[in-house]
Amino acid sequence: MSPTRAPVPLSSLFLVFFRVGLFSFGGGLSGWVYREVVTQRGWMSDGDFFSGLALSQILPGANITNLSVYIGQRLRGPMGAVCALTGLIIGPFFAVIALVTAYARFSTMTWIQDAMSGAAAAAIGLLLIVAAKGAYSTSKKLVPFMILMATFVTVGLLQWPLVPVVLGLAPVSVAYAWWKASSNA
Structure with missing residues (x-):
């Protein structure tokens, strides 16, 4: 922040992060924040923003x-950090409460239940497609396929806990990938 520049109003800081939090879904939020804070408003330099992004x-x-705490702190100190973080989370907080309330009220309607069943079926179908494509691409190589099958059998069929299985198979997978990369170099 330039010493000759007027401080960013706390309300503006809150509203920028409120909009980002309320109207964004999934990833890419840091890109949106960059556009709002650096490109459109010029509140920070590229270097300051990317330092904060790396730290975050x-x-x-x-x-x-x-990142919101970093930007708020950098622009307006502790109150800026509070405003940015509050703006970021307050919109989604109330949106989720409203959606849960609406779902609780309307979930007994047959068409809502059918829509949720359809969405669940679509999600399962997409998951199966991704799993099938991953298994197909892995099946072309023996060691990765064996690791995949060991994971499937131990977790899927034997119902072993996922974390110990992954902790046991990950070193084998990493060692194979390292050996394969070094032999191709």
């Missing part, structure tokens, strides 16, 4: 919440 990615927690 190595800290525990959601990257976008870390």
Whole structure:
């Protein structure tokens, strides 16, 4: 922030992050924040923003919440951090409450139940397509296919807990990938 520039109003900081939080779904939020904070408003330089983005990615927690705290702190101190974070999470907080309330009220309607069943079936179908394509591409190589099958059998059929299975098979998979990459180099 340039010392001659007027401080960013807390209300503006809140509203920018409120809009980002309310109207965004999935990934890409840091790109939207970059556009709002650096490109459109000029509140930060590229270097300051990317330093904050790198820091937000190595800290525990959601990257976008870390980034909002960083930007708010950088622009207006502790109150800026509070305004940015509150703006980011308050819209989705009330949107989720409204959706859960509406679902609880209307979930007994037959057409709502049918729509939810259809959405669940579509999600399962998409998951099966991704799994089938992954299995097909993996089946072309023996070791990756064996690791895939070991995971499927132990977790899917034997019902072993996923974390210990992955912790046991991950070193084998990583060692194979490392060996394969070094032999291709």
